[in-house]
Amino acid sequence: MQLSVRLPIYDPSIFKPPVVSSHTSTPRSSTPDLPSTPQSSRVRITTNESELEGSNKSNTPKASEGELNATWEMWDVIRSICNYDQRLSLTLDLTPPLPSSAGVLKRWAAEPMHSIFLPASTFIANAKGYPVLPKGTQTFIRDIMKYRPTVIVEGANKGVHSRGGETAYLQYVRHLEKTSPALQAMQQPGTVENFAQGYHDYLQAPLQPLMDNLQSATYHTFEQDPVKYRNYEEAIYQALKDWPESDRIVICVAGAGRGPLVARSLKAIGRSKRKAFVYALEKNPNAYVTLQDRLQREWGSKVDLRFGDMRALELPEKVDILVSELLGSFGDNELSPECLDGAMRFLKPEGISIPSSYTAHIAPLSSSKLFQETQAGRDVKTAETPYVVMFQAVNILSGNGGGLAGRCGPQVQECWEFEHPRRDAALDSQGLPLTNSHNTRSAKLTFHIPHAGVLHGLAGYFEAVLYGNVGLSIHPDRKDQISKDMLSWFPILFPFKEPLYLPSNSELQVTMWRLTNKRRVWYEWYAESFLPVWNAPLPEVKTKESHIGPVVNRHGSWLAPAATPVAPPSPVVDAIDLPFPSDRNVETPTRSSEDWPKTDIGLVKIGQTSLHNPGGRSSWIGL
Ligand SMILES: C[S@@+](CC[C@H](N)C(=O)[O-])C[C@H]1O[C@@H](n2cnc3c(N)ncnc32)[C@H](O)[C@@H]1O
Missing domain, CATH: 3.40.50.150 (Vaccinia Virus protein VP39)
Structure with a gap:
């Protein structure tokens, strides 16, 4: 039995009433409204059409991140309680208008999208009366056509549009398919998309050209x-x-x-x-x-x-x-550093190595499909082994920009670098390194997660400088400038054994190592998630008999009268205790959350994965 869950993806702001300008406030509302009282006098619900027509678009309140996430959160609960069962898939219902944020839409790419549901009423009429879709929906459908969804058009025979009849809907969907940039690229010989057909989201063991003899x-x-x-x-x-x-x-x-x-x-x-x-x-x-x-x-x-x-x-x-x-998808994972250490004996002191350097890069990734595949073996080995994969049904969770506190790096971040020739290794009488410890590496990287998602793995890429400004790259942002249409390397996936939920605006810290002993090289990795919170300082203490504001008790905890928000909701602010009778005369002024100086942003740890592949127990590369 197969089950497809039909879920609407929509922009929740369409259900919001427009905000009427603040002139309507009463004089009493000069006190800033508190975030906990959204139904203040500044917001009115109206059914008066002339008022609605008069309100311009900018007056429509934007949907909050939480509202935008609602459908996806629902889906995440369903598939999690079903344990990512392969028989469970998703039907995206595009009846209501789509959210305009690309980041919010992108996440559906990582889900097992089986069908899209399009009622005739979603279509609008073009100048000649034929049914077409709004621009945003067109772009979204063109984009997801690469997943080959089944398109269900409902009510095509109901005569919603004056021209074209039932077949017009079908013809229009076919037109979107034909003009899908991803499908067009797949049909064009010489492109990576064309070369990779049949390999999308297909897990392959990385080559070991040193230990094995290639065919x-x-x-x-x-x-x-x-x-x-x-x-x-x-x-x-x-x-x-x-x-x-x-x-x-x-x-x-x-x-x-x-x-x-x-x-x-x-x-x-x-x-x-x-x-x-x-x-x-x-x-x-x-x-x-x-x-x-x-x-x-x-x-x-x-x-x-x-x-x-x-x-x-x-x-x-x-x-x-x-x-x-001797490069792998992660640069050093086919043991180029170790092999070239051995070959450097041949090079004159002023000699050139091509490549002269290479770097490894990662980005946090979500993909139901790849998670299911890495779990299929039902043992720890398959779940914590790196795989070479041409990614398709994936979503990179990180965003560019430093996050709320400006601490995070870019969407894809560099882990480490190898340079050749290297001059710092201790060599024996034959010019060979005494140990391989100089080829160990570690990285601790922080990513900003703008929209809620589930972490399933790390996407790995490499870049190499061959000589001067000539290079090779599979870095998603730079590959096209450096080595467009290069076919030799697909990215690498470092999977996580258990999914890690990341809320909107969270930070993800990934720690990764390249480790070695006399016979092997291997990678270990784990991740931690954090939520940025405002660190609010304690308020000044005043003694004022009549005041009803929050108080600080003898333990330094906050005391607040009911319904008086004293600080932004924050897990780093002390619990609100009931007042001790003796404290009743120690009071502080009432403050709204907006009064707090938002100077300092702290982090609260909210999750962590286990350490993957410790000691190279599941995967290693033979020296
Ligand atoms: C990725 S292939 C590249 C082959 C070829 N240069 C090309 O670009 O098509 C790497 C080659 O290096 C060879 N190789 C790997 N480690 C070596 C080593 N330690 N000594 C000699 N050959 C090695 C492998 O057998 C393999 O043929």
Whole structure:
């Protein structure tokens, strides 16, 4: 049995009466209205049409964040008590006008949207009388068409619109589908969306090219990416051009695979008109066969092939430029730092590494689908293992901007960086690091969560500087400037075993480590949630017999007469105790919450996940 819950998504402000200007207040209302008394004289409900017509749009009170969240909160309760059952899905009812906030609408992308419900009455008539949808609804539907929802049009045969009949609704929905930017991108060859078809929200184990030998088909997939190799060639070309004039420049491609970077190095040498020679190293015997074949047929004496692990091999001479592509979706997760530590012995002191650096980035993510998938194994291992995923039905929960207290970083934040060559590792007599401790990393990052949501995982991305201003990036905001349409890497997901509810305007602190021992590298992560609150100082104490305001008792706690709000609701303000008889003459002036100096914002911790993958118990990368 499948069950789809039909829920309306709407802008609650449409149900609010317009605010009539404050001139209608009585003189007594010069005292600021208290937040706890919304039905003050400034707000009137009217049914008088002329008054309603006269009130302009800006007079309509905006819906509060809590009201905007109401439907989603309802859904969150339903699916949580149903334990994220795969048979439960969502039908979005678009009958009432949609909220205009993109952040509020975006969250539905992370939910199991099965259908959208569109009554004929939601359609408006265009100039010729045919049914069309309001602009905001059009955009929303175009956007969600990538999830292939079933569109249910109700009442198409009721003659609501004068032109087009029943089929006009269908034709219009088809038109929205055809003009959906996401679906158009999927149909265009060469785009990531086109390449990724069939892989959306599909969990894949990250590659381990050091521990495992990659298959020919995997190399073949890599080689489909024109952007990665184009950028590598450009970086090598620029490095050659910048290298001081000399007789012979030595390049080494470390981890050559089936040879595409060797071929690009030779191209860059040709373009730069410099004299150069290439060493190619590879430890995978299957790929090495292809390299030998290409040496014979294509490269001849321009290339010297060496078989083995770059951490143990020797070369007959030092090299000027070390080219490698040992990067994973999180930058360092295929052990590029450790492999390049081993290969740095080949590089001259003034030599160049391409890439010269790479960084790992994360953002908090919500996705019912991915949560269900990582829970499917019903064991801790599948629930705390990183996966490579082309994200689709996800919502990034963080916003840009510092949050209420200005402490939070951007939507996607950098965890750490690796640079090559690095000069700070302690080396043995062969030039190899004594330990791997210099490759451990940690990060503590704070994210602003503008709209309530449920945290299910961390989306991970990388960026690399190849040389100068040439790079590679899958960072959502920068990928298109740095390496548009690059296909080689999908993002990585660090899942959470249990969902963490995050209220609107909360802060999320994520702590993450890259750890290592002699045989393995692994990641550990956990998250904590906080709610910003105003820290209100205690009021000045006055003795005034007649006053009925709040008092401070002998314990320093607040005493308030009934119905007198004395401070903004805040978990950091002491409890309101009943007065002791002896305290009755100690009183403070009445204050509204607006009088409190809002100088200091504190944080109250509201939740935490467990530590994921401690000691690399569920997932690790073999050295
Ligand atoms: C991600 S693939 C890139 C292959 C190729 N350079 C390309 O761009 O298509 C990384 C390659 O490095 C090789 N590799 C990884 N670690 C190595 C090591 N320690 N020594 C030698 N080769 C290594 C792998 O076998 C694999 O062929």
